[in-house]
Amino acid sequence: MAKTGLDGHWRGPTIVARALRDAGFEVIMIGMANTDDIVRAAVDEDVDLVGLNVGGHIDVAIRAVNSVQEARPEVPIFAGGTVPPRSVKMLQDLGVEVYPPGSQLADIVDAAQRLTATR
Amino acid sequence: MKKQDANLVIETTSGIELKAYYTPDDVPPAHRSRARQAPGEAPYHRGFHPTGYRSKPWRIFQLSGFGKPEDENERIKFLLKNGETGFIMEHDRNTADHCYNVDHPEVLARREDVGLTGAVMQSVRDMAICLDGLPVDTSFGHAGGAVVQHAPFALAGYWTVARKRGYDLSRIAGTGQSDFNLTYLGCVTKQQIPTDAGLRFNADIIEFCAEHLPRWVPVSIAGYNAADTGLTPDQELGALFANAVEYLDEIKRRQNMPLEFAAKGCGGVSFRASIHLFEEAAKMRAARLMWSDLLQSRYGLTDPKTANLRIHCVTAGSRMTYQQPLNNIVRGTVMAMAAVLGGVQSLGVSGYDEALSIPSEHAHQMSVRIQQILQEETNLCAVTDPLGGSYYVETLTATLVEKAWAFFEQIQQQGGYLASLDSGWLHAQASENQYKEFMAMESGQQNVVGVTCATEDETPFHVDGFMGTDDAFDVALERLKDIRRSRHEAGANAALKNLEAVCRSDRNIMPAMLDALESDVTLGEIGDVYREVFGDWNTPIQT
Amino acid sequence: MSAICEQVDAALAGSRPALARLLSIAERSGPELLEIEDRISARVGNALVVGVTGPPGAGKSTLINALLPHALKDFDGVGVLAVDPSSPFSDGAILGDRVRMQGGEYGSSVFIRSMASRGELGGLARAASTAMRLMDACGWSLIIIETLGIGQVELDVMNLADTTLVVLNPGWGDTIQANKAGLTEAGDVFVINKADKPGADVTRTDLLESLSLLNREPPPPVCQSTASTGDGVAELWTALRDHQDYLEQSGQLDSARAHKQQLLVRRTITHQLTHEVERLMDSDLATSMLDQSTLGQLDLRQTVDRLLRELARPRG
Structure with a gap:
């Protein structure tokens, strides 16, 4: 679970991490992380799923998504955060599941279970 | 709304159980005589001025800023034209919060984000562009500097621009923020000076303002940031005053200035106004009462001028929904009324x-319009403390005060406010509440319309x-190169060296910071010195 | 060649993804473990292992992060294994060490891996042991293992280390009485981190007193550091190196490693046995015997003897 931006709102990622832990996931929090940090963690930790908290400019998130997909093409990515509808669409086009503010935690946990079911 | 069981337990955000109606007997005995007092009488829960908004309506004060300094300048002018009565400079958070220049690797890695959360201001030249044509002499300005390590730079920049424009600093009114709740609790940064260094910065700013800028509110403790991170209203109050005593105790220890001035300096605070209308209104009343009590009991200060707690309020951002955003205009109105x-x-x-x-330009205008409607059309400004004497609100006020002091005590038992940040204790409280709040929505116990x-x-x-502008990064990088090319390098180096020496000493940081800004030293260079x-604060991660 | 062996060979040839994958397999403690151990055994034994333990919030991750630049002057690659507890309710975990330990600035010369403790009974130590040996075999010449020093399981992990560093804070004596003895016995080097906070001197005196009761020869060094500013970290690194030199010169490194090998064998046997017992208890034989035992047709001794014989019977 990483936060792509440098603006430090931690609200979303901590709540989601907690819900995932309570559903039995091992959640590796890497905090504010740039693309290289995210890719390094995704590879070295041999993760099954990447969660991105994105905010700010969508190009930053897209760069992280592209790099993770290049390094670990088989690993699904889901994202949440302050993402306006048109950016949601851009991420979805890359195969990322997006959970904007107001999403239900239960849906996020379901998604994590579904996305990792075959792994 | 569905019909509810009349016996259902309903609680406020602070966990105060609500009755179906209130009578005089519900008001706690100790509070009954206070409820009969008039505004202007200690302990001031009813307000400091009998004539309230009749003589001075609240200031319409919107956070604004993005892009290049000139984009922010334009937006501020737009807001002033639309009726804003003070202005806030918002600095780009990527660079400002971390004291990075735009060519720092962490910023380069997110260059598209630059300018999205405020204007990029790496030097006094940038701040001069942002403040161009703005009424720094007649209006109440907010220099930015929300995060502790950024505040000395932001303030020194604002003051340097004002001085260069020929204004006497002793007559300039305004504020920065330099808020611990934001820096160490609400929006924890990737890199930040430790809390003890932060305390030193704030005490330096308080002392410097007392001597040179008597009309400036040196630091502004923001309960807002504690509340939007999850602290309940009673906890927000308790944490805010626990923070205030850290500042005042430090000033007292230093013995460089009269404590009354420091109390005045700490008495400009901000709170969050959330959606539980009466509890939030009661919170503002409770805050004034607590401040006056605290100054008297802990520091022996009773002068009404000192006890005058000035409250800036921001409506709860986290209450605004993504779905059906126009509903937020109503939410904003209700919270503004609180x-x-x-x-x-x-x-x-x-x-x-x-x-x-x-905010888009239209959303910003709407935020101003909401306030104008309340001021111009509703008669809300006609009567001071209109809720005074309500059995319900007086009971809420007294109960909040009691609960808030209990939380204040809990923080003291953790070793004080700073220690409770260092250990992560406050984060744990906030996170627990957030989770509960989330679960209440999830279970349908708390409905959110449209969601x-x-x-x-x-x-x-x-x-x-x-999405602001897309040239903020490029222009900032160009200007950074330009300042390095054109400034008097030896002068800048000397000023930076001096700043470093001051940082290592126990001298006040502000004179050296003003020199550094005057000498065109840039934000990132100052951050490197810090x-x-x-060193770096050890973030207490919640696991 | 089996898929596992191919992975191991790729990891040994320097593939980070392959090493990462194998670490996941090791964490699951499945039957592939022995296969991995077989394949790497010839390459293991070159790394120095430093264990870092101490109470929650002592600043272990920050301290390791601060040690990295010093360590990279003496070692060309540093592997870090950061262990955090699993939730006893959900088996999930939140692993936060990477927040303080990005290692990004050191590029490919640092490999950080988070690991959840996943229950107890030595399982952690076994997974950590294989993980450590994997990193060792893949050429990570210094390996740092971080665990919470809160219970026997965590301290057990410290048996894997050549040098154990115990991280404490000022005021330590007042807050954790429970495992004080365990921690003082576990450490080869001690550091009072956050030494800029009040009470560092009292804690130092208190610690030296506790250590003197143990009569260890030579007495373990007690350092002071402020990881957030880097103060004292270079000196701490020197103390860790001195301990390693001492181990080598005194021959203790070899005897300690022999002891570790014995522990490893013992743990592996226990682990295999546990698997076998589980399998046995699920068998038809065990089910029917349990039924008879419940009805009083067999006594406990008869039941156990019969099942033990079954366990010892060679399977074809």
Whole structure:
């Protein structure tokens, strides 16, 4: 679970991490992380799923998504955060599941279970 | 709304159980005589001025800024033209919060983000562009500097621009923020000076302002940031005053200035106004009462001028929904009313697009319009403390005071406010509340219109987030190169060396910071000095 | 060649993804473990292992992060294994060490891996042991293992280390009485981190007193550091190196490693046995015997003897 931006709102990622832990996931929090940090963690930790908290400019998130997909093409990515509808669409086009503010935690946990079911 | 069981237990956010109606007997005995007092009488829960908003309406004060300094300048002028009565400079958070220049690797890695959360200001030249033509002499300005390590730079920049424009600093009114709740609790940064260094910065700013800028509010403790991180209203109050005593105790220890001045300096605070109307209004009343009590009991200060707690209020950003954003105009109005009924001095209303992006011009205008409607059309300004004497509100006020002091005591038992940040204890409290709040929505116990119920949306008005400008990074990088090329290098180096020496000493940081800004030293260079001298705060992660 | 062996060979040839994958397999403690151990055994034994333990919030991750630049002067690659507890309710975990330990600035010369403790009974130590040996075999010449020093399981992990560093804070004596003895016995080097906070001197005196009761020869060094500013970290690194030199010169490194090998064998046997017992208890034989035992047709001794014989019977 990483936060792509440098603006430090931690609200979303901590709540989601907690819900995932309570559903039995091992959640590796890497905090504010740039693309290289995210890719390094995704590879070295041999993760099954990447969660991105994105905010700010969508190009930053897209760069992280592209790099993770290049390094670990088989690993699904889901994202949440302050993402306006048109950016949601851009991420979805890359195969990322997006959970904007107001999403239900239960849906996020379901998604994590579904996305990792075959792994 | 569905019909509810009349015996259902309903609680406020602070966990105060509510009765179906209140009578005089519900008001706690110790509070009954206070309820009969008039505004202007200690302990001031009813306000400091009998004539309230009749003589001075609240200041319409909106957070604003993005892009290049000239974009921010334009937006501030737009807001002033639309009726804002003070202005806030917002600095780009990527660079400002971390004291990085735009060519820092962490910023380069996110160059598109630059300018999205405020204007990029790496030197006094940038601040001069942002402040161009703005009424720094006649209006109340907010220099930015929300995060502790950024505040000395932001303040020194603002003051240097004002001085260069020929104004006498002793006559300039305004504020920065330099808030611990934001820096160490609400929006924890990737890199930050440790809390003890932060305390030193704030005490330096308080002392410097007492001597040179008597009309300036040196630091502004923001309960807002504690509340939007999850602290309940009683906890928000308790944490805010626990923070204030850290500042005052430090000033007292230093013995460089009279404590009354310091108390005045700490007495400009901000709170969050959330959606539980009466509890939030009661919170503002409780805050004034607590401040007056605290100054008297802990420091022996009784002068009404010192006890005058001035409250800036911002509506709860986290309450604004992503779905059906126009509903947020109503939420903003209700939260604004909570603040106004509580008698605050200054108010910012979140944009209706808050959950999507920074405010668009239209959302910003709407935030101003909400306040203008309240001021011009509703007669809300006619009567001071209109809730005074309500059995319900007086009971809430007294109960909040009691609960808030209990939380204040809990913080003291953790070793004080700073220690409770260092250990992560406060983060754990906030996180627990947030989780509960989330679960209440999840279970349907707390409905959110347009999100958990009433989700049909027929709006013809499409809101898709405001994305600022796309040349902020390029221009900032160009200007950074330009300042390095054109400044007097030896002078800048000497000023930076001197700043470093001061940081290593116990001398006040502000004179050296003003020299550094005057000498065109840049933000990132100052940040490098901090990182070298103070190191990095050890973030207490919640696991 | 089996898929596992191919993975191991790729990891040994320097593939980070392959090493990462194998570490996941090791964490699951499945039957592939022995296969991995077989394949790497010839390459293991070159790394120095430093264990870092101490109470929650002592600043272990920050301290390791601060040690990295010093360590990279003496070692060309540093592997870090950061262990955090699993939730006893959900088996999930939140692993936060990477927040303080990005290692990004050191590029490919640092490999950080988070690991959840996943229950107890030595399982952690076994997974950590294989993980450590994997990193060792893949050429990570210094390996740092971080665990919470809160219970026997965590301290057990410290048996894997050549040098154990115990991280404490000022005021330590007042807050954790429970495992004080365990921690003082576990450490080869001690550091009072956050030494800029009040009470560092009292804690130092208190610690030296506790250590003197143990009569260890030579007495373990007690350092002071402020990881957030880097103060004292270079000196701490020197103390860790001195301990390693001492181990080598005194021959203790070899005897300690022999002891570790014995522990490893013992743990592996226990682990295999546990698997076998589980399998046995699920068998038809065990089910029917349990039924008879419940009805009083067999006594406990008869039941156990019969099942033990079954366990010892060679399977074809």
